[in-house]
Every structure is written in C-alpha cells, then in structure tokens.
Amino acid sequence: MKEINVTGQKRTDLGKKASKTLRKEGLIPCNIYGIAEQDGKPVAMSFAVPMTELRKVIYTPHIYVINLVIDGESHTAILKEIQFHPVTDAVLHVDFLEVNDQKPITIGIPVKLTGLAQGVRDGGRMNLSIRKIDVTAPYQQIPEHLDIDVTALKIGKSIKVGELSFEGLEIATGKDVIVCSIKMTRAAMSAAAAAAE
Numbered sequence: 001m002k003e004i005n006v007t008g009q010k011r012t013d014l015g016k017k018a019s020k021t022l023r024k025e026g027l028i029p030c031n032i033y034g035i036a037e038q039d040g041k042p043v044a045m046s047f048a049v050p051m052t053e054l055r056k057v058i059y060t061p062h063i064y065v066i067n068l069v070i071d072g073e074s075h076t077a078i079l080k081e082i083q084f085h086p087v088t089d090a091v092l093h094v095d096f097l098e099v100n101d102q103k104p105i106t107i108g109i110p111v112k113l114t115g116l117a118q119g120v121r122d123g124g125r126m127n128l129s130i131r132k133i134d135v136t137a138p139y140q141q142i143p144e145h146l147d148i149d150v151t152a153l154k155i156g157k158s159i160k161v162g163e164l165s166f167e168g169l170e171i172a173t174g175k176d177v178i179v180c181s182i183k184m185t186r187a188a189m190s191a192a193a194a195a196a197e
Contacts (some may be wrong), residue, residue: 001048004057004064008049008060010071019093028091032068032077034098045070054094058082061110065139068096076100078107078139088101099139106172107142108132111179115151119182124155128180133161134172141168148179155182 008030011018011133014171028051047070057064057079068075077096085092099105104118120126133146146166148159162175 001065001093001139001144002062003067003113005067006049006053006057007069008047008053011046011048014046019149023090024094026051028054028094030094030095030096032098033080034075047071049094051091054091056096058091062144063107063109063142065099066096076139078105082130087123101138101140104136104138104170106134106136107139108134110145112145113150113180114147115149117150117182119153119155119157121181122155123185124168124182125185126150126180127183130173133164133179135166135169136172137169143169150180153180153182155184157182173176 011022011029013021022029027048030047030049032047033044034137057066064079066077066079068077075098076094077098080095080097081094082091082095084090097105111128111130113126113128117126135142135146143166146164148164150159153159158177158178158181159172161171161177161179164171164179
C-alpha cells in the first residue's frame with residue numbers, strides 16, 4: 001500500500017453549527033477511531049483537515065496508509081468512511097480508522113484483470129461486476145490491487161470470489177459474488193450461427 005501524509009488540527013467545537021463554519025473555511029470535520037476504547041467501544045477523536053489535503057486521498061483509485069499528523073501527534077490510519085452531500089457531492093465528513101501492526105483490518109482492494117480472455121478473443125464482452133474485494137489482513141500485507149488472471153475465461157462463464165485466493169489475505173466479500181463475466185455479443189452470436197451453417 002502507498003503511504004501519504006495528511007495534517008490536521010484538533011476540534012473543540014463540535015456540532016452542526018461548528019462543522020458548517022469549518023466547511024466555509026475550507027476545512028473538513030473528521031474523526032479518527034483509534035485503539036483507545038471506552039466501555040468496549042472505540043473512542044473517536046475529532047479534528048479538522050483542509051480539503052486540499054483530503055483531495056489527494058479521496059479522489060484517487062489508490063488505497064493509502066495515511067500518516068495523520070494532528071497537532072504534532074502522529075497516527076497511522078486508513079480511510080474508513082466519507083460522507084458526501086446528497087445534492088452537491090461536496091465532502092461533509094470523513095472517518096479514519098487507526099491501524100497498528102498487531103490488529104488485522106478489513107478494507108476494499110481494487111480489482112485488476114490481467115490477460116486477454118479467450119471469450120473476448122471469441123467476440124464476447126468482458127463485464128466487471130465489482131470494482132473492489134474486501135480483504136482482512138495486517139495493513140502492511142495489503143496490496144495496492146488484486147490481480148485476477150482472466151486468460152482462460154470463455155463466453156458465458158464468470159469468476160466468483162470463492163474461486164480466488166491471495167497469499168496472506170483473508171477474503172471478506174461473499175463467496176458467491178461474481179467478480180467478472182463474459183457476455184455474448186450480437187457479433188459473436190452471428191459468428192457462431194454462421195459457423196454452425
């Protein structure tokens with residue numbers, strides 16, 4: 001996983017009004033859920049980060065380990081959840097999850113199809129059903145993407161999550177979820193009909 005640095009400052013004023021004021025100043029309210037717990041539940045620390053800093057983490061196909069520096073304190077974290085405005089798509093709030101070497105995390109990893117599928121060579125069309133697969137592992141073992149070889153895939157066939165395995169990663173997405181499939185196209189149908197005649 002790539003690493004990236006993000007700097008923020010702690011928030012003391014909480015609530016809707018304070019959050020609104022922050023957004024006007026170009027800051028995004030954030031929480032980091034850390035290793036610290038209270039009554040068995042993770043405790044959140046509230047802070048704010050300039051949108052200019054967050055942009056490089058949010059609008060990217062990559063997944064990052066984020067070195068969060070809040071008022072000089074360092075935290076290693078991953079992006080947990082982003083809240084967007086339903087109409088304008090502006091970022092309203094971001095949750096981070098603090099990670100460490102001992103505790104495995106579950107995160108969605110982008111899927112990367114490799115090879116030219118037999119079914120595509122025969123005129124079919126590749127259909128990618130999911131863009132990410134959830135995996136569980138210590139954060140240092142998490143790759144930037146999951147390579148899936150589709151060379152042998154024929155028309156009408158698909159690859160399910162249950163058929164995949166990656167060293168050192170436990171797959172958290174359901175086994176029956178289809179990752180990709182090859183659909184018959186009109187061109188392939190007419191070619192098959194012509195061959196049959």
